[in-house]
Amino acid sequence: MVANSAFGKSIYQEQLLTTIDVRAKKELADVALNTAKAKGASYADIRIGRYLNQAIVTRETRVLNVANSESFGVGIRVLADGCWGFAAGNTVTKEGVAKIAERAVAVAKANAKLGSKPVQLAPQKGYGEVSWKTPIERNAFEVPIKEKIDLLLTANAEAMKGGASFVNSTIFSINEQKYFASTDGSYIDQDIHRLYPNFQVTKIDQTMGAFETRAALSSPVGMGYEYLTPTESEKIGGVVTRYKNRYDMIEDIKNATKNAAEKVAAKSVEPGKYDLVLDPSHLWLTIHESVAHPTELDRVLGYEANYAGTSFLSLEKLKSGNFHFGSKNMNIVADKLQPGSLGLVGYDDEGVKTGKWDIVKDGVLVNFQAIRDQAHMLGLDHSQGCCYAQSWDDVQFQRMPNVSLQPGKDKLSVDDMIKNVEKGIYIVGNGSFSIDQQRYNFQFGGQLYYEIKNGKIVGMLNDVSYQATNQEFWNSLVAVCDERDYRLGGAFNDGKGQPSQSNAVSHGSSTARFNGVNVINTKRKIG
Incomplete structure (x- = not known):
C-alpha cells in the first residue's frame, strides 16, 4: 500500500x-x-x-x-x-x-x-x-x-x-x-x-555566495507516456535546445545543469526598452494571465472577483466591434480540440460537444468564453462547451478552454526573427509574474534570458522582468513565427472560484516578437 x-x-x-x-x-x-x-x-x-x-x-x-x-x-x-x-x-x-x-x-x-x-x-x-x-x-x-x-x-x-x-x-x-x-x-x-514530467536543478557557487535554478522545459500534456519518448530536438541561435511534440528529459536536464551554472555568472540586465523575442515555453503564461483569464465571461461581468480579480474588458467593448486588444498580428483562438493539449475532451461537463472559436481576430476583440447559462448574455443560442468541475463533489462552472496565439501566416523561423533584432532579449521558460485585479497592469519573468545585439545572441542575462499594460503589450506584437514553431505550454493547476477549483489548461503559440517593451532589473539590493 x-x-x-x-x-x-x-x-x-x-x-x-x-x-x-x-x-x-x-x-x-x-x-x-x-x-x-x-x-x-x-x-x-x-x-x-x-x-x-x-x-x-x-x-x-x-x-x-x-x-x-x-x-x-x-x-x-x-x-x-x-x-x-x-x-x-x-x-x-x-x-x-x-x-x-x-x-x-x-x-x-x-x-x-x-x-x-x-x-x-x-x-x-x-x-x-x-x-x-x-x-x-x-x-x-x-x-x-x-x-x-x-x-x-x-x-x-x-x-x-x-x-x-x-x-x-x-x-x-x-x-x-x-x-x-x-x-x-x-x-x-x-x-x-x-x-506532467518535471524537474528543478540548483547550482550553488560557494565563491560568489550565489545560487541559481532552472526548471524543466517540459510541458504538462494531454497525452500518454509516449510524451517521454526521446525525439529530435533543435537548437535556436546555437544555444537554446527545444522540444516540440515529445520530450527528452535526459537531454534537458543536462542542458539545465549547464544553464544553472551560466545563470550564476550571467551579467545583470541594464533596465530600458528592449525588443522581446518570447519562446512558447514562456509566452504561454503571459497568454494565460493577460488574455485567457480576462476573457472569461464571469470575470467580465464581475461574478468572479475574489479569486484573482475581474477583467478590464466589458460587454460594451465586445459589442462595439472595434476594441483593439492588440496589433493585427494578434489572433487568439479558444480550442477544446487541440491534440496533446490539457483541455482536450470530447464533451464538457454539461454534455456539450466541444469545439473552437475566435476570441481576438486581427487584434480586435470578437468573443468571450461562455457556458449554457451564460450564452444568452452574449446573444448566443448555444454553449461554447467550456464547463468543467475538478471533481465529482464540485459543481461545474465556466473554466477556460485552451486559449492560444495563432502562428504567423508568413514563413518565419526563430533564427530569422532574431536576425532582425538590434537590441533585444530572448526569453525562454516561465517564471514569476504579477498582475493587477483587472488583469491590465502586469510584470513577467522567465527561466532563461539571452541578450540579442545586432541580430545575434551574444550571451546570457540575469535579473530580467518586463512590465506593461495589457493593450500596450499586445499592440507591440510585430511578428509571430509560422506554424512550424508552434508549441503548447500549460498548467495542471489553474485556480478559480470559491470554494476554489483547479483546472488543467494549455496555451499554444509560436515564438513572438514584441517591440519596445519596458524591462526592469529585479536584482535585490542588500543593505
Whole structure:
C-alpha cells in the first residue's frame, strides 16, 4: 500500500487500471434523473466520476514518494423553480444517488425562495450513448513504477554529474473516468489522460555566495507516456535546445545543469526598452494571465472577483466591434480540440460537444468564453462547451478552454526573427509574474534570458522582468513565427472560484516578437 494522498484514498498500483462497467453507470444515472424529475426538477444532470492520480517524487539518489490515489463519487445538478441546486456524495448505489438527487432538488427550491432571476439555459440536444477517450499510445498507469523511477534517478544522476548542487524530479499521471447523463438525453462516457514530467536543478557557487535554478522545459500534456519518448530536438541561435511534440528529459536536464551554472555568472540586465523575442515555453503564461483569464465571461461581468480579480474588458467593448486588444498580428483562438493539449475532451461537463472559436481576430476583440447559462448574455443560442468541475463533489462552472496565439501566416523561423533584432532579449521558460485585479497592469519573468545585439545572441542575462499594460503589450506584437514553431505550454493547476477549483489548461503559440517593451532589473539590493 502506498502513502496517503491529498487527492483521495490510497490504492494499489493495479487498481489504477480497473474501470466501471458503463451499463452500471447508465442504470445509476437513470435513477438519479428520474428521481430529480419526480421531485420537481425541470432539468437534471449527473456526473459519475472516478479520478485517479499517481505522483512519483525523487531527489538526488532517493525516491521521496510514490502515491497512487482514487476519488470516486457522484455530483448531481438540477434546475427547479428556475434555480440551480447541487448535491454530491460517494454512496454510489441506486439508493444513494436517489437521495443525492432529492437533496439537489431541495437545494434548488430553497434557492428559488431568495427571488433571483430564473436561469436561462441554452438549448442542447441529447447525443444518446456516446464515448470519447484521449488518444494515447501508452497508458502511463501501465508503465511499471520501476521504469519511471529509473528515468527520474538517471536524470538526477546526470545533473549531479554535471555539477548540480541539488536536483529533484517528478512524474505526475492523471486519469479522469467521467460519465455524464442529462434529461436532454445524453449518456457520455469519457476516459481522459494527462501527464506532467518535471524537474528543478540548483547550482550553488560557494565563491560568489550565489545560487541559481532552472526548471524543466517540459510541458504538462494531454497525452500518454509516449510524451517521454526521446525525439529530435533543435537548437535556436546555437544555444537554446527545444522540444516540440515529445520530450527528452535526459537531454534537458543536462542542458539545465549547464544553464544553472551560466545563470550564476550571467551579467545583470541594464533596465530600458528592449525588443522581446518570447519562446512558447514562456509566452504561454503571459497568454494565460493577460488574455485567457480576462476573457472569461464571469470575470467580465464581475461574478468572479475574489479569486484573482475581474477583467478590464466589458460587454460594451465586445459589442462595439472595434476594441483593439492588440496589433493585427494578434489572433487568439479558444480550442477544446487541440491534440496533446490539457483541455482536450470530447464533451464538457454539461454534455456539450466541444469545439473552437475566435476570441481576438486581427487584434480586435470578437468573443468571450461562455457556458449554457451564460450564452444568452452574449446573444448566443448555444454553449461554447467550456464547463468543467475538478471533481465529482464540485459543481461545474465556466473554466477556460485552451486559449492560444495563432502562428504567423508568413514563413518565419526563430533564427530569422532574431536576425532582425538590434537590441533585444530572448526569453525562454516561465517564471514569476504579477498582475493587477483587472488583469491590465502586469510584470513577467522567465527561466532563461539571452541578450540579442545586432541580430545575434551574444550571451546570457540575469535579473530580467518586463512590465506593461495589457493593450500596450499586445499592440507591440510585430511578428509571430509560422506554424512550424508552434508549441503548447500549460498548467495542471489553474485556480478559480470559491470554494476554489483547479483546472488543467494549455496555451499554444509560436515564438513572438514584441517591440519596445519596458524591462526592469529585479536584482535585490542588500543593505
